[in-house]
Amino acid sequence: MHIEGQLAVISGGGSGLGEATARYLSEAGAKVLILDQDKDKVRRVAADTGGLDAQCDVTEPDAVSECLLEAIQFFDQVPRIVVNCAGIGNAARMVNRHGDVSSSLFRRVIDVNLCGTFNVMAYAAKQMLTAPKLESGERGVIINTASVAYQDGQVGQTAYAASKGAIAAMGLPAARELSGDGIRVMTIAPGLFQTPMMEALPEKTITGITQNIPCPSRLGTPVEYAKLVGHIVENAYLNGTVIRLDGAVRLPPR
Numbered sequence: 001m002h003i004e005g006q007l008a009v010i011s012g013g014g015s016g017l018g019e020a021t022a023r024y025l026s027e028a029g030a031k032v033l034i035l036d037q038d039k040d041k042v043r044r045v046a047a048d049t050g051g052l053d054a055q056c057d058v059t060e061p062d063a064v065s066e067c068l069l070e071a072i073q074f075f076d077q078v079p080r081i082v083v084n085c086a087g088i089g090n091a092a093r094m095v096n097r098h099g100d101v102s103s104s105l106f107r108r109v110i111d112v113n114l115c116g117t118f119n120v121m122a123y124a125a126k127q128m129l130t131a132p133k134l135e136s137g138e139r140g141v142i143i144n145t146a147s148v149a150y151q152d153g154q155v156g157q158t159a160y161a162a163s164k165g166a167i168a169a170m171g172l173p174a175a176r177e178l179s180g181d182g183i184r185v186m187t188i189a190p191g192l193f194q195t196p197m198m199e200a201l202p203e204k205t206i207t208g209i210t211q212n213i214p215c216p217s218r219l220g221t222p223v224e225y226a227k228l229v230g231h232i233v234e235n236a237y238l239n240g241t242v243i244r245l246d247g248a249v250r251l252p253p254r
Contacts, residue, residue: 001080001138003233004029007071008081011058011120014041016195017145018085020222021229022049028230030081033071035064035120037086058086058116065123078131080140081233082124087113087145087163089197091156106159113163117144121174121185128183136236139182143232144171146189148244152251164189168242175240184239186232191246193220214248 008025012018014036022032022045032051036042039055046053052074054067072078090109092102121142128140146168153161168187175185192198192209198219210218228245232238 001134001136001141001233001236003230006080007031007033007075007077008083009033009035009068009071009079009124010083010085011035012086014038014045017190017193017222017225019045020226021083021085022051024223024226024230025081026051031075035067035086058119059111061119064119068123068127072127078127079124080128082120082142083229084117084120084144086116089160091160093156094158109159110163114166117167125178125183129181133182137182138184138236141184141186141233143229144187146187146242148189148191148246148249148251150189154251155254171242172240179239186238187242188225188228189242189244190225191220191249193222193225195222212249212252216247220245220247
């Protein structure tokens with residue numbers, strides 16, 4: 001499927017991997033709907049890309065549905081490309097030194113990362129199903145974002161790893177369900193990337209992290225993630241699998 005002329009929906013598009021993806025797809029000729037909780041950031045990216053911004057809580061199904069319908073009306077076309085980047089990385093031990101159990105944090109991370117991804121995927125698929133097939137036989141492609149933590153979860157990442165593992169696990173059944181209608185579902189599992197979450201760490205910590213990345217021995221750049229998104233869109237034989245984008249890193253326990 002060609003990127004040019006298609007409507008692309010990017011959740012978490014106000015910063016990091018989502019922002020890079022919105023900019024990359026826009027430069028490739030796509031029209032973009034950018035979803036994000038941060039009103040100022042999403043407006044900035046939309047202004048730069050000529051896209052439509054929507055302050056949206058992806059954990060709310062009705063909000064997701066309304067944003068998609070607004071984009072369809074605004075651009076007069078159905079989305080063919082969907083990239084789920086919205087997520088949070090809150091970390092906590094299951095039981096802390098005071099004996100408190102992190103149940104509420106666990107539910108929150110699952111709600112945002114997993115349920116948010118499902119909401120955007122499902123409501124976007126609902127709209128894609130109404131579109132005619134392209135010459136390639138496709139109606140669209142959905143790309144979800146897991147993390148290498150789904151296989152290499154570290155101490156304190158029980159919630160995060162569980163949410164990303166579930167995103168990875170639901171990719172194949174979703175692809176099987178939608179394949180007959182010409183909709184592909186792929187998952188990217190990024191490693192350690194140069195995002196606002198990572199940049200907030202002390203330089204010494206970042207140096208220690210990058211020393212653990214075999215090749216190239218550096219943090220990934222968001223545009224490298226975006227380029228993989230572009231390739232997945234254009235390569236019709238990619239479907240139902242998880243791609244680790246990680247420089248061969250395997251996360252240590254801590």
